[in-house]
Amino acid sequence: MTPSAAGPALVEKLVLANRILYRHGVVDGFGHASARHDGSSGHFLLARNMAPGLVRREDIVTFDLDGNALDAGGRRVYLERFIHAEIYRARADVRAIVHSHSPSVIPFGVTKQRLRPVFHMSGFLAEGSALFEIRDVAGDTDMLIGNGRLGVALAAALGSRSIVLMRGHGSTVVGASVEQAVYRAFYAEVNARLQLQARQLGKVTYLNAREAAKAAATNDTQLQRVWDLWTQEIGDVG
């Protein structure tokens, strides 16, 4: 069933998310952000196949949870829309997703190291990052989540965590809102950089599970602060 149009505020928020992620180096010419449809939990919004830094309102397309575009109108869509589709299907709590090749996170995935919370800003890493090894489920591939079966496997690897590292590829972060998903994608990158440097200095005291959970809860009350900054830097999205 075709849902009614998504709310304009959500569409604008998703456009902003794309621009913010590019401006702050979480995505480059590749990577994508999505939001669950605010009028239908069985649909989500994602830009057509394009660089996130250029996304405008009219580039946002609606997809169902099988990865079918409802209103692409012949425009090319992302090969990896199944990342989003299958995570939205598996995780009712998720309302926004960021897939990126965020640079400092990649070295952790390819060495099968976990991201762990270095500081309170990354309390959402309490359980550590999950890891997805595509070889285990599909042998030698082009590394991309190009169909539903791979999307299902990725969602399974993610489990209940907030981030899954994808070996030789990138990572995917989930959130309960667009703001939270962008926040987490940004601070996963920051945390990775800090974790890499801290390891060079000596034994690292990470936040323990209770510290991380408490910090995450407090941070969630402060998301508007950084969202205001980031959106004001982007300005009008046209």
Place this chain on the structure above:
Amino acid sequence: MTPSAAGPALVEKLVLANRILYRHGVVDGFGHASARHDGSSGHFLLARNMAPGLVRREDIVTFDLDGNALDAGGRRVYLERFIHAEIYRARADVRAIVHSHSPSVIPFGVTKQRLRPVFHMSGFLAEGSALFEIRDVAGDTDMLIGNGRLGVALAAALGSRSIVLMRGHGSTVVGASVEQAVYRAFYAEVNARLQLQARQLGKVTYLNAREAAKAAATNDTQLQRVWDLWTQEIGDVG
């Protein structure tokens, strides 16, 4: 007793401090700078709860040393105003404070390494950085200095030094003026980066205590040079 309004020059200086710290990557969407009230040593100025990079004159609020806002007018204030309140109470020599998650400093805190002066610009690190481990005073927390008791403990850890690293959180730098506190926050970050790199090359010859003290004294006569640069880059703060 309610103090008279702070001097407009001090308010402008504090606004500039916030903007400079963001522009130069010492703070991101979080972190804050304060100044002791120039008309009442029992009060201090601090922005309302917002990203430092967006602070304008009208966002500056007056607080007493218990962390109570006098003129917030219902606006949200920072959870961690107690960092400022308790350090101003404990240290009569301190007239400005910067709390940040300055990235290169974090790895030192979480590995319990001291910042030491690599070069003359960071002579203020002569005694090395102090370290605050919040677990020692409050067990598992959200890592934040969210009440006066934690503020007292942080101020005690700082002692007479110029900077205290906060494990799993960030750091706090103090100064005898807004310019000096901003200078120190900026060069603590620079020094951390240099110290991390120098350690990779071999045995580091740090400034000894007398070199550091002499360098710090000379640098204090040159603060205006860099303040002129930084403020001119910011331009009019509106």
Place this chain on the structure above:
Amino acid sequence: MTPSAAGPALVEKLVLANRILYRHGVVDGFGHASARHDGSSGHFLLARNMAPGLVRREDIVTFDLDGNALDAGGRRVYLERFIHAEIYRARADVRAIVHSHSPSVIPFGVTKQRLRPVFHMSGFLAEGSALFEIRDVAGDTDMLIGNGRLGVALAAALGSRSIVLMRGHGSTVVGASVEQAVYRAFYAEVNARLQLQARQLGKVTYLNAREAAKAAATNDTQLQRVWDLWTQEIGDVG
């Protein structure tokens, strides 16, 4: 035989390539990009001797495969045009070349380490980078490919690969189009940074040969996405 003028679209593309490579830090004041002439496979286009970040349409000169400029009109040309000439002669499949001192790649050349594909974006590194040691062919030189004989030796070292590291100098990347050569030069630099960091974390799982080949094939279908971003950022090239 003098070819007719190159197509204006190709000339514009080459100007954009120069500007993009500077904007994204692949080249600095030095380095150069070329394209095989679209009307004569025995000629190629390359800017006159100048910083790539300043190149305009009128700076593009036509060369033959001996490195002779046809229309320089007395303007100085690059000392290292033989890099381009001899690779175009040796590799019929190559239609664009980027020579740079891209910073993260240099450490691999001087330690004789191979670049290997850390993630799918650098599937073109499947076979690893080739290495050129100029001492082996010419003893102690100024390190530059200043004549045809050195160009021939460099092309031989490159062989059928997509990138050759030049010890103590830089690297040269080839592509089947201007877009592909720019993409590869950009992601060779990104990959080098990732590879350096990943090695610090532990044993790296690189893409294997089949993964890399498949990823490269898929990426080639997505080049327009990043090219649109990069060209829009440059704007009008005058």
Place this chain on the structure above:
Amino acid sequence: MTPSAAGPALVEKLVLANRILYRHGVVDGFGHASARHDGSSGHFLLARNMAPGLVRREDIVTFDLDGNALDAGGRRVYLERFIHAEIYRARADVRAIVHSHSPSVIPFGVTKQRLRPVFHMSGFLAEGSALFEIRDVAGDTDMLIGNGRLGVALAAALGSRSIVLMRGHGSTVVGASVEQAVYRAFYAEVNARLQLQARQLGKVTYLNAREAAKAAATNDTQLQRVWDLWTQEIGDVG
């Protein structure tokens, strides 16, 4: 004897040098560039005490080789003008000097490692960097070259080389022209970054003495290329 006014082209070049060095991160709020007077070999030009990024024509002051300002008109001058004075006295071949705290170079000085030429752009490092340990000549100081005696010692440590590292302080680079000194200061920083990274990868093959000398000679014929870029980026210096 008071020299006639320096040529306006030289003054402009020195202003540009200051701005370029700031724009490219070689200097921050501190550091300075000078040029030998083009009408009197016993004098040199240096800005008044100010951030290099703000220097304009009218800020350039003439000094004699004892470090006396001829036309400061009461304006404050740099404490470290003796770096310049004594090197100009000792080295007739030197026509421009850059003193900086260029970040990647500092770790080499404090660990008493030499900069060595990683690639052809830094052929001027052929002999390696010299090292100045101020403790050896003056015990515990504020680390600054604040008088002629220290300037003499620094010039002696420099000897006939192109760069001297100053432990716990920074470095000083000399050139036969403003362009060359700026080029060398810029590429000393680049080389330091490369050298640090290359060491992490394995055994480094540096340029040998003959390669470095030849590369340096060739590069000197290409200085205009990068100078054109850098000056065009700065634009009009007012």
